[in-house]
Amino acid sequence: MKLNRITWTAAFFISLLSFVAWFRFSYPQLEFVNFSVDRAMAMRIARDYLAQRGEDSASLRTAIVSGSDESANRYLQKTIGFDGLIRFVRENDFDLFYWIVRFFKENEKEECRVVISSASGEIISFQHTIDENEARPPLEREEAKHRAIEFLKSNFYFDLEQYTIQGDLETVLDNRSDFFFSWQRKDIHIPWDKDENAGTGKLLMGVKITGDEVLSFSKNMFRVPxxxxxxxxxxxNTGNILSGIIHIFYLAIFTSAIFYMIVRRNHLAMHATKRFYIGLMIFSFALSLLSAINQLQNIIFQYGTTMSFRTYFWQFSVNTIVNALFISVSLFMPSLAGEALHYQVFKEKTSGSFLHYVRSTFFSRDMTQAVVLGYFVCIVMLGIQSLIVKVGQQQAGVWIEHAWMNNLSTAYWPFLAAFTIGFKASFTEELMYRLFAISFGRKIFKSTLAAVVISSLIWGFSHSSYPVFPMWFRGIEVTCLGLFLSFVYLRYGIIPTIVGHYLFDVFWNCSEYIFGASQPFYFYSSLSVLxxxxxxxxxxxxxxxxxVVKPMRWRLNKHQIYNLEVLKTYLNAHKEKFCHQSPYALREEISSHGWDVAVVDYALKDLGMIQEEE
Known part of the structure; x- marks a missing residue:
């Protein structure tokens, strides 16, 4: 694939316009993200705080994960918009992103959770969970309330004049009484509906006191109606219903791919690319396992102490291996079926499948051009997405959550998590929805346009459960991206399509470390993955x-080579018997007698009775 100067010039200017659109509409979403406090710093802060409370953290298991206040994020974006959300965060010293450190013991209910601002390192929330039957010294309500107020004043500069009491709850247990007090900021009432009875968003501070101990506290809690x-x-529910409906179509495509692969299992295009896809499948499987290890902190954090940790870990390990195997197989089957179908339906578009590169090389300057074009594809995708989301925000009240940042920050190596997401999504989805689905649709509907539209719609609305509201909007957004990727695939081939998709996913999963405040390691490792x-x-x-494209030929083992010589000897001795048959009929007749189709093809080609596959 050689691109001319006009193509490169058009790609450059379209990418430039797309970058301007992204920078204008999407960049502000990342600029305010602050991960100045990394995992190690947050862990040190949490341990020091427990030591101040007289707790021995060395005897406890620990887990640390990244979190965000998703309910506040979605409510504020819905009511005051994204710009309003940023102003609210800055004006009210509100932490949207934070670290949660969990200290616990196996098979025991008691545990501590320390919540630390990812921007400042301040402890913004704490919770000490103890057994209901654990005893504490008796305490009167007024004394408990006084202690709560003094605690907030000494730790968060609490001004009682700016707050009104919101919650005053006493919980009487067998051996103690717990007191929970919360105060609401007087000047913050954010309505979300014209109906006055629909409720408003409120900013609270809260403390829980028992005996002489502060069991829990929260600097800023945003209460959503x-x-x-x-x-x-x-x-x-609407998004889940859409996803469920689309899942039926996905299963139909996947089942068709399996069926076609079985029916055409002797297709030479499958045989030629089989080793490549087996290698890809093994790499995907290994990457899935490595990804699980990378998310070990999240696994430990979710451990419930009602069972032994060993039992929990083995259950999780088995589920992870099974899921990784399924994902890898789901990559393998549609890919082989897609190679055979593409060879049949789009034989003139050789760069549209990996067969072309398997038969020639992955290291030519044509490949360099395809990879570079993939970077332009990614930038254009960012521009398309930014424009669509901006229109959605203005016309349909669209808002987007940032929950996707949590899993990446929780990982030991966020760059590896981003690479895993980008690699698996780009290969799995492009091979399924572009390589196979478009070829399959063209064969069924006899129309490339219909194949592109249908496959893009299925791909787009399969993302309807993502945290974009209204949830149907994500389907429209991704469908538009699918139409663009389909154009790139049909015009320029599979390489720029996969590279563009990979970069798009990796970019969004690393962007908070590149454009927000973060540690240098996260910044440079994110760039390296891109x-x-x-x-x-x-x-x-x-x-x-x-x-140079090599002819497609079967790879034969020693047993097949022996049979090949036997068959060639027989065919040479009986040429007059087969000379009037067509190559297809001849292949079918010999194969019907139990001969290996690979041996038959080799024998007929060696004897010049059929031509080499181009």
């Missing part, structure tokens, strides 16, 4: 192998 939560649940395809492109440029 119950009616808004019910409204949101209805929207999520540059991986370019390294491949540079290697291809330097190696510069000539892209």
């Amino acid at each position: 119950d009616q808004f939560n019910r409204y949101l649940a209805r929207m999520q 540059l991986l395809p370019l390294l491949w492109g540079c290697a291809a440029f330097l190696v510069n192998k000539k892209a």
Whole structure:
């Protein structure tokens, strides 16, 4: 695939316009993110705090994860918009992102959770969970309230004049009484609906006292009205219904791929690419296992202390291996079926599948051009997405959560988590929805346009359960991206499509470390993951192998080679018997007698009775 100067010029200017759109509309979403406090710093702060309370953290198991106040995020974006959310965070010293450190013992209920601001390192919340039957010294309500107020004053500069009492609850247990007090900021009432009875968003401070101990506290709690939560649940149900419907179509495509692979299992295009896809499948499986290890802190954090940790860990390990195996197999089957279908339906578009590169080389300067084009594809995707979301925000009240940042920050190596997401999504989805689905749709509907539209719609609305509200909007957004990727795939091939998709996913999963405040390690490691395809492109440029397409031939083992000589001897001795048959009929007749189709093809080609596959 050689691109002319006009194509490169158009790609550059379209990418430039797309970058401007992204910078104008999407960049502000990342600029305010602050991860100045990393995992190690947060852990030290939490241990020091427990030591101040007289707790021995060395005897406890620990887990640390990244978190965000999703309910506040979605409510404030819905009511005051994204710009209003940023102002609210800054004006009220509100922490949208934080670290949660859990200290616990196996098979015991008692545990501590320390919540630390990812921006400042301040402890913004704490919870000490103890058994209901554990005794504490008796305490009167007024004394407990006084202690709560003094605690907030000494730790958070609490001004009682700016707050009104919101909660005053006493819980009487067998051996103690727990007192919970909360205060509401007088000047913060954020409505979400014209109906005055629908409730408003409130900013609270709270403390829980028992005996002489502060059991829990929270510097800033954003209280979302119950009616808004019910409204949101209805929207999520719509997204889940859409996803469920689309899942039926996905299963239909996946089942068709399996069926086609079985029926055409002797297709030479499958045989030629089988080793490549087996290698890809093994790499995907290993990457899934490595990803689980990378998320070990999240696994430990979710451990419930009602069972032994060993039992919990083994259950999780088995589930992880099974899921990783399924994902890897789901990559393998549609890919092989797609290779055979593409060879049949789009034989003139050789760069549309990996068969072309398996038969020639992955290290030519044509490959370099395809990789570089993938970077332009990614930038255009960012621009398309930014424009669509901006229109959605203005016309349909769209808002987007940032929960996707949590899993990445929780990982030991966020860059590896981003690479895993980008690699698996780009290969799995592009091979399924572009390589197989478009070829399959073209064969069924006899129309490339219909194949592109249908496959893009299925791909797009399969994302309807993502945290974008209204949830149907995500389907429209991704469908538009799918239409663009389909154009790139049909015009320029599979490589720029996969590279563009990979970069798009990796970019969004690393962007908070690149554009927000973060530690240097996170910044540079994120850049390195984005540059991986370019390294491949540079290697291809330097190696510069000539892209000579080799004929497709079966790989034979020793047993097949022996049978090949036997069959060739027989065919040479009986040429007059087969000379009037067509190549297809001849292949079918010999194969019907139990001969291996690979041996039959080799024998007929060696004897010149059929032509080599181009």
